[in-house]
Amino acid sequence: MAKRAKKRRGPKPKYLDISCPNPKCKHHGQKGFANVVSNGTYRTRSTGKARLFLCRTCGKAFSSRSGTAFFDLRTPKKKVLMGLKLLAEGLGLRGTSRVLETKLDTARRWLAVAALHCEQVSDILLRDLKLSQVQVDELWIFVKKNTKIPMDR
Numbered sequence: 001m002a003k004r005a006k007k008r009r010g011p012k013p014k015y016l017d018i019s020c021p022n023p024k025c026k027h028h029g030q031k032g033f034a035n036v037v038s039n040g041t042y043r044t045r046s047t048g049k050a051r052l053f054l055c056r057t058c059g060k061a062f063s064s065r066s067g068t069a070f071f072d073l074r075t076p077k078k079k080v081l082m083g084l085k086l087l088a089e090g091l092g093l094r095g096t097s098r099v100l101e102t103k104l105d106t107a108r109r110w111l112a113v114a115a116l117h118c119e120q121v122s123d124i125l126l127r128d129l130k131l132s133q134v135q136v137d138e139l140w141i142f143v144k145k146n147t148k149i150p151m152d153r
């Protein structure tokens with residue numbers, strides 16, 4: 001266990017050593033503006049926990065592993081995609097987690113991770129899972145409602 005692994009709980013910590021990856025942001029690539037706050041964590045297969053961050057300057061969410069594929073979750077890719085498909089078909093978080101025998105929190109995390117990679121996920125849903133554009137649009141509306149991650153769409 002690394003020394004820094006244990007962090008006290010309390011008011012949202014600010015991450016002065018992390019800069020915003022959004023090129024359009026006025027604080028893009030600049031550290032020390034206290035604009036980056038924690039937005040939770042999710043688990044990945046290779047490295048364990050990855051952090052989610054939020055830039056308060058531009059409102060964009062990003063991950064500590066930004067740029068890596070969203071598939072690097074503990075849950076197999078197929079299951080995450082199936083979950084997103086069920087959600088797009090209007091099953092809801094509770095129904096989806098029941099069908100896939102997963103925890104409600106896990107299903108909710110899929111939404112958060114999907115939101116961070118929405119273009120990549122849209123492509124796969126449309127192309128590989130043959131969802132309609134309407135279904136994909138509805139999924140994003142659902143994601144927006146159920147996560148705090150701001151998105152372009």
Ligand SMILES: [Zn+2]
Nearest residue numbers: 020025055058
């Ligand atoms: Zn920003």
